[in-house]
Amino acid sequence: MHHYVNDKHIAMISPVAWRTPPRAYGAWETVVSNLTEGLVAKGWDVTLFATADSITNAKLSAIVSRGYEEDKSVDPRIVSCLHISEVFEHANSFDLIHNHFDYLPLTYSRLVSTPMLTTIHGFSSHQILPVYNKYKNNYYVSISDSDRVEGLNYLATVYNGIKLSDFTYTDIPGDTLLAYGRIHPDKGFHLAIDAAKKSGLPLVIAGYIQDKHYFEEKIASKVDGENIKYVGTVSVEGRDKLLKQAYAVLHMNTIPERFGLVMAESMAAGVPVVAMDLGSCREVISDGRTGFLVNGVDEAVKAIKKIPEISRQACRKRVEEKFTLETMVKNYEKVYNKIFKLEEKKIQGGVRA
């Protein structure tokens, strides 16, 4: 028999694009895994709705055998609605549904009495806003203060947390610039290349190629294997090694960042970050203390020169205080308890339909 920390049952909806946790790329699934395992470790009763090959200490409920990004015979539209309906058909077994799946679960949410919390990991397009707008009185969490839209019932911002143990802090800076993450124009790897060239420092690029055309047009042609290297996707250990060799991380995003795990990871290893001042970047790094906010390549080149002013310990400390898995779990616990209280009031007040 399991002894739980409380009598609440949580249904956690992960996306089914990738396994939870993902084998390599899969940002949303990573957060869901971290949160789920963190809650279970603290004694919460969590049922994870994810692909059948997912790995978890929670109860696993799966309709979809493999992620649709990993098995192209799977039709995303079809497995998505089967995955979601399975959660809602068991809504009565749960005190809270925590949705990390974007907009689709919202359209089922009014058909059950179990409250739902949606973490908005990003607005994939403007076209999805009518769905959020219709269901604006649901409960929402944003992943940064900057990644919010008007009118939604936000209960909190909860920053994504990282496993500190995955990152080895070192006092001694490396000698290469590093840019990593999914290879996509939004992430501005072409700007990182320009900044590195102008700085006269070597650049290592790592990450999953999400946009092949972009990679081939703007990146591959500039990779010379010496000053500009592309090393493919990296494992947790591989990433730690790259960070160890890094002088600074360049995060030259071209659109507002929603959160920016890369920046938190970098600082965890003690590596300062040069980031575009777009979206959440100014929430994640502390400008002038753990890195520099810039508005383009030329400013990035100047910032790279000032990296020695940054205390690598300050970088690590910022992560320990704000961006650990433990902090993320604690903040979600606060949100859950807030919802339980609000729901109790509704029942007492007879508001519940």
Added chain:
Amino acid sequence: MHHYVNDKHIAMISPVAWRTPPRAYGAWETVVSNLTEGLVAKGWDVTLFATADSITNAKLSAIVSRGYEEDKSVDPRIVSCLHISEVFEHANSFDLIHNHFDYLPLTYSRLVSTPMLTTIHGFSSHQILPVYNKYKNNYYVSISDSDRVEGLNYLATVYNGIKLSDFTYTDIPGDTLLAYGRIHPDKGFHLAIDAAKKSGLPLVIAGYIQDKHYFEEKIASKVDGENIKYVGTVSVEGRDKLLKQAYAVLHMNTIPERFGLVMAESMAAGVPVVAMDLGSCREVISDGRTGFLVNGVDEAVKAIKKIPEISRQACRKRVEEKFTLETMVKNYEKVYNKIFKLEEKKIQGGVRA
């Protein structure tokens, strides 16, 4: 105040690809419109869930302003789930939900107590079968006996009905062959061209180009404007005129036909049909009496020679008996009443969840 024929409230879910009724192409929306207007004319209380520009004597409930096939700024995935959730959020106002939207509504169906009937207008791919399989105990109608899969709870086959008044019956055959419908390899227009050429008879092709590549590769190159003509999409009046000039209609489908409105329409005008013996064709035409079933081009050529054996009056009569709008409405009324009785039994038996 409206006086209804009974106290039942019907929610009719149309697709939102096109307006209901469609301006030109839109087979499912056509059937929904015909059924809805037929029921309303008989005094049923029907609420039609369709695009906002739809035209109906029923109550219209719309979330989507225009069909996603008519307005490419509309994301089908997003408007579909908003459209469907709107129905289910009002399920308590209805005694029956009649779904013509394919599989998505099934995944909401267990979250409400209102029974749902799904008319399966076609299995768009094998990948959707797991959805039907999960919800196999729902109520289903097939549109032909041949278009069924194992294990679903079918209550009946209800053939699509046509408006007899849209078709002018004439005793005198025309002198061209006619092939019409959506231009797609499934509909075998290339085989119709081969059969016409071998018969030495002129062929007129009409219809919406669904598969541009197919049209350009296999059809356009053979159109000479004389022996093989393509006349584009046609209005109701235009279709009537084409049928008046037709000696026979060629329906050379390459995959099993689900129902085959074209065959019913053709017979309504008194025009015999030469059809491939695949799927429902043998249910719609009476082989040797209202047309001929064939297994390829050569058999089609032989059949074309035998067209004078067919009584044009027998063609019209078959439609009057089996494929009119009135018959379709009457058959759906039977299915509805069957469901109301089954549901009453469930409530009496305490089976209802």
